[in-house]
Amino acid sequence: AGSASASTVRQVKLERESELRVEVANDTPLRLRLLTGTAEIFGTELPPEIWLNFPPRLKFAVFTWYGATIEMDGATELDYIADETPMVSYVNVHAILEGRRSRAKASSSNDYDSSQGPRVIVVGPTDSGKSTLSRMLLSWATKQGWKPTFVDLDIGQGSITIPGCIAATPIELPIDPVEGIPLDMPLVYFYGHTTPSNNVDLYKVLAKELARMLERQFTGNAESRAAGMVINTMGWIEGVGYELLLHAIDIFNANVILVLGQEKLWSMLKDVLKNKPNVDVVKLQKSGGVVSRNAKVRQKTRSYRIKEYFYGLVNDLSPHSNIANFSDLAVYRIGGGPQAPRSALPIGAEPAADPTRLVPVSINRDLLHVILAVSFAKEPDEIISSNVAGFIYITDVDIQRKKITYLGPSAGDLPSKYLIVGTLTWLET
Numbered sequence: 509a510g511s512a513s514a515s516t517v518r519q520v521k522l523e524r525e526s527e528l529r530v531e532v533a534n535d536t537p538l539r540l541r542l543l544t545g546t547a548e549i550f551g552t553e554l555p556p557e558i559w560l561n562f563p564p565r566l567k568f569a570v571f572t573w574y575g576a577t578i579e580m581d582g583a584t585e586l587d588y589i590a591d592e593t594p595m596v597s598y599v600n601v602h603a604i605l606e607g608r609r610s611r612a613k614a615s616s617s618n619d620y621d622s623s624q625g626p627r628v629i630v631v632g633p634t635d636s637g638k639s640t641l642s643r644m645l646l647s648w649a650t651k652q653g654w655k656p657t658f659v660d661l662d663i664g665q666g667s668i669t670i671p672g673c674i675a676a677t678p679i680e681l682p683i684d685p686v687e688g689i690p691l692d693m694p695l696v697y698f699y700g701h702t703t704p705s706n707n708v709d710l711y712k713v714l715a716k717e718l719a720r721m722l723e724r725q726f727t728g729n730a731e732s733r734a735a736g737m738v739i740n741t742m743g744w745i746e747g748v749g750y751e752l753l754l755h756a757i758d759i760f761n762a763n764v765i766l767v768l769g770q771e772k773l774w775s776m777l778k779d780v781l782k783n784k785p786n787v788d789v790v791k792l793q794k795s796g797g798v799v800s801r802n803a804k805v806r807q808k809t810r811s812y813r814i815k816e817y818f819y820g821l822v823n824d825l826s827p828h829s830n831i832a833n834f835s836d837l838a839v840y841r842i843g844g845g846p847q848a849p850r851s852a853l854p855i856g857a858e859p860a861a862d863p864t865r866l867v868p869v870s871i872n873r874d875l876l877h878v879i880l881a882v883s884f885a886k887e888p889d890e891i892i893s894s895n896v897a898g899f900i901y902i903t904d905v906d907i908q909r910k911k912i913t914y915l916g917p918s919a920g921d922l923p924s925k926y927l928i929v930g931t932l933t934w935l936e937t
């Protein structure tokens with residue numbers, strides 16, 4: 509099958525424990541298939557002989573444990589074979605996690621601690637391969653029948669939903685190398701900014717809320733408890749970033765800490781956690797295949813991610829344009845504004861900005877091109893602790909008629925009138 513001219517099709521032979529690293533071209537997709545042997549993309553096995561379509565700009569590696577022949581059709585930005593990879597050390601980590609899962613499953617579910625499977629947190633600087641390692645560990649676990657929970661705390665480049673959120677979802681099947689994480693039932697909290705420094709306290713509150721929800725779900729589900737979690741984090745590891753890592757380790761009760769590509773962070777964490785005998789701090793090598801992304805590329809990736817939410821990965825979804833009256837919606841911002849007007853304070857006192865205060869936002873043209881989250885809250889005071897149903901994008905604000913036009917993933921009424929706004933914007937291109 510295929511209309512591409514035969515001249516662009518080429519075969520690549522991979523020796524055992526080597527990988528083909530590919531950067532798909534910027535504006536043309538790539539087709540690729542496994543011809544002989546076995547191979548996987550970030551932990552998910554390739555089906556034999558079936559052509560897979562990779563969208564522009566995707567970066568990935570086809571790794572083989574025992575040797576394989578790959579066929580590629582189309583131009584790439586870059587592709588090369590690497591025979592030095594950290595995959596053996598990664599799969600060894602997986603084996604240790606499997607041991608912990610089996611022990612958790614075998615133990616009596618009355619014993620809350622020993623029936624808890626591994627809670628893995630992956631930390632390291634930006635572009636150290638954290639998301640990729642998380643993905644491999646999850647996919648390998650599903651292959652052995654587990655349904656681990658993926659927690660993504662990376663508000664900059666999350667892989668569960670749009671940027672500006674922290675989220676969790678059970679992973680039941682190996683993650684599709686093209687489609688990524690399935691978006692069936694994620695538990696999503698909207699932070700609204702792409703850097704934690706905008707509101708560190710809010711970030712902590714939401715992470716804690718997410719941890720609390722998962723803990724509650726685990727209590728009633730021995731299977732997912734035994735399977736454990738894989739938690740991906742942000743690349744911010746200095747100062748407040750480091751403090752937030754410690755916070756995450758603490759609230760999620762992480763017991764396996766995988767440190768990618770940073771000796772210093774590893775030794776700091778090892779030192780801080782030395783009195784916790786049940787916590788393993790493991791140092792892992794970064795893969796040479798990880799592609800670094802500069803600020804501009806990151807920004808672009810965020811924008812593509814939002815586009816993907818509304819339009820699908822390859823324009824396969826059609827979002828709906830809807831119109832609502834101003835009075836049908838209640839928009840809130842969390843934090844930022846001063847708590848009390850200066851006039852209400854004692855002389856000389858500075859108004860303190862309460863980082864988790866709910867501030868009503870009046871609807872005006874400032875909301876144009878803004879991404880809002882639709883809260884599951886039933887009352888305003890539930891907004892901060894509620895997860896969100898989804899997102900809308902404001903395309904027009906008609907002040908005269910008091911009507912707002914927005915793009916949503918589906919037609920019909922919003923599940924709630926409570927909307928949250930942060931600093932997340934998008935320019936549809």
Ligand code: ADP
Nearest residue numbers: 529567568569635636637638639640797798799
């Ligand atoms: P981090 O989460 O630490 O920021 P990622 O795991 O997202 O880093 O990796 C950055 C980019 O590098 C991603 O686009 C990923 O697909 C790519 N990548 C990771 N490992 C490899 C590899 N071995 N070969 C090719 N590309 C890779």
